Amino acid sequence: MLLGVSHGVETYCDGRQDGAQCYGALGGAVVLQLMDDASEIPSYDWKKGASVILNGRKNIIITNTIGNRSTFVPSDGTLKINNLSRTDSGEYTLRLFYSNGRETGERTLKLSVEAPVSSVQLVSECLSQGQMKVSCSSEGGDSPQYSWTLDGHTLTDTELLSGSKETNIITLKQHVSGRLVCSVRNHISSVSKELMISVCRGVETDCDGRQDGAQCYEALGGAVVLQLMDNASEIPSYDWRKRGSVILRGRKNIIVINTIGKRSTFTPDNGTFSISNLCRNDSGEYTLTLFDSNGRETGERTLKLSVEAPVSSAQLVSECLSQGQIWVSCSSEGGDSPQYSWTLDGHTLTDTELLSGSKETNIITLKQHVSGRLVCSVRNHISSVSKELMISVCRDHSLLTCGLLSVAAVVSFVGIGVYFKWKKIKYEKAEESAAPRRTEKSEDSSVTELRSLSD
Known part of the structure; x- marks a missing residue:
């Protein structure tokens, strides 16, 4: 699983092909598939340069120089290394031998240990001509790569004023709005951050309230520009009320x-009302009433303003269940009325992948053998964030449990058989040792009787 933090991150790499390139998270763990089954190989060693890391004969591990933080499982040929450090990076060579010591094969594997990217931040700024400058940054992470999308599609030249779609700073043209997503990834992790952007008019968002029943949304602590009318100078009098x-x-x-x-x-010239430092008390229904010069009402329309806390910092937690399914929970810090959606490798989850839980809830259970890039998106009316998680197939522990129970049963039956066999042998030996003593006693009695008669 590839997460945005290093501790607890475990990656898997198939090193059975010569020249395999593997990646592990700094401070995390990596599982390297070195061979299929070591019990079928007379002897083998795994080196980094000239230094032997692992040496064994079939199921017997002779040498493991990093045994205090690694585990080798001969039955499936996997080596797990924990608490990865940068010194673990390098090229490793596996050599296989016949029983007579002749080499039967050799293959190399390159391991690269990287710090994962995490905590993506998006900062936007409206420029003087209405363009928008957006900067994307993340904490830590080796060799970060950036990509941008707007409403689900890659940015086009009609939207981008300057900056490559693969850099961390871009400038959008005037009148560009929508759901902007910056994704930051390297070989072992990937995180994203979303930002709902609107057309720049200073740093405020705007809402057209000239239609009766308009619904407007804005972020707690932010600012909003409400278009109440076209030109107040043409209206004799007006008032705007809340309850x-x-x-x-x-x-x-x-x-x-x-x-x-x-x-x-x-x-008054453009009929806009700007409110800054919005609080929850600003939420509610407002009514605009227009009057003619005689004070008679000429029109009335309502506008509903909702002030919400934005969602932020989405977190994903996964767990393998006993039958090989994957339980995944998605949560975010703060945010009013969060809504959830899930995708796998870019498509919405299907019934063939989802075991339980709606695609619009924060907790789902995936069926066995499901793997790929899982994305949880959390949004409300004024903000949206996403978090990615590379998931791999969970091993079905029920088979292992059944196997262990079968072995335990066999061992129990064998133990009971051995015990009764031992009891039988002990009994037979006791019988054999008792027989001579009874004969000897009988002979002694006969001699005593003869002596009595002679006397």
């Missing part, structure tokens, strides 16, 4: 009342 309380009142270009003036700005 009966006047928020804004004006006559053409003159603002009469603005009860949240310290963190808001109304621009």
Whole structure:
């Protein structure tokens, strides 16, 4: 499994082909498939340079110089190395021998130990001409590679002003909006971060409230620009209320009342009302009422504003179950009304892959033999984040359990048989030793009787 943190990361690599390239996470573990079954090989050794790491004969391990942090399983030919360090990187050579000591084969394996990437951060900035500069960065990680998508597709030249799609800093053209995703990966890990971007008008997002019943969303602590009307200078008078309380009142270009003036700005020329430092109390339904010069109402429309905490820092936890299924849980820090979705190798999970749990819940169970790049996306109306996890097929421990139970039963029956055989032999020996003593006693009695008669 390839995660965004090093401790506990375990990777698998098939080293049975000559020249195999394997990767492990710094501080994590790697399982190297060196051969099929060591019990069928008379002798073998595994070296790094001229230094012997592992040496054995069939099921007998003679040498393991890193035994304190490794385990070799002869029955399936796998070597697991824990607590990987950079000094473990290098080229290793496996040599196989006949029983007479002649070499039968040789193959090399290259192991590279890398620090995984983690904690991706996205920072955006609106430029003076309405373009958007976005920077993507991650903590740690050797040789990070970057890629960008917008609403699920790779960025195009019509959207990108400058910067390659494979660099960590890009500049988007004017009027570009949507779900921007930066993915950072190296050979042993991959993480992503999403950012819902809107057209730049300063650093605020906007919502068109000129239609009755408009629904607007914004982030807790952020700012929003609400388009209440086209031009207030053409309207004799108006007021904007929340549950009966006047928020804004004006006559053409003159603002009469603005009860949240310290963190808001109304621009009569374009009818926009900007609110900054949004709090949960700003959520609710607002009503705009328009009047003619005689004070008669000419129109009314409502707008609902929802202020939500954004989702962030998605985490994935997986566990192999007894029958080889994979249980996976997805969670995020904070975020109001999170919604979940899952993909495997770029496609939505299917019924042939999913054992239990909806594709829209945060906990799923995958069927046996499912593997690939699993992505959990967590979103609400104002933010979205994703986390990736490379999953491999879980070994079915039920077969091992049955095998162990069978072995235990055989051993028990053999033990009982040996015990009763031993008891039988002991009994027979006791009988044999008792027979002569009875004969000797009988002869002694006869001699005594003869002596009595003679007397």
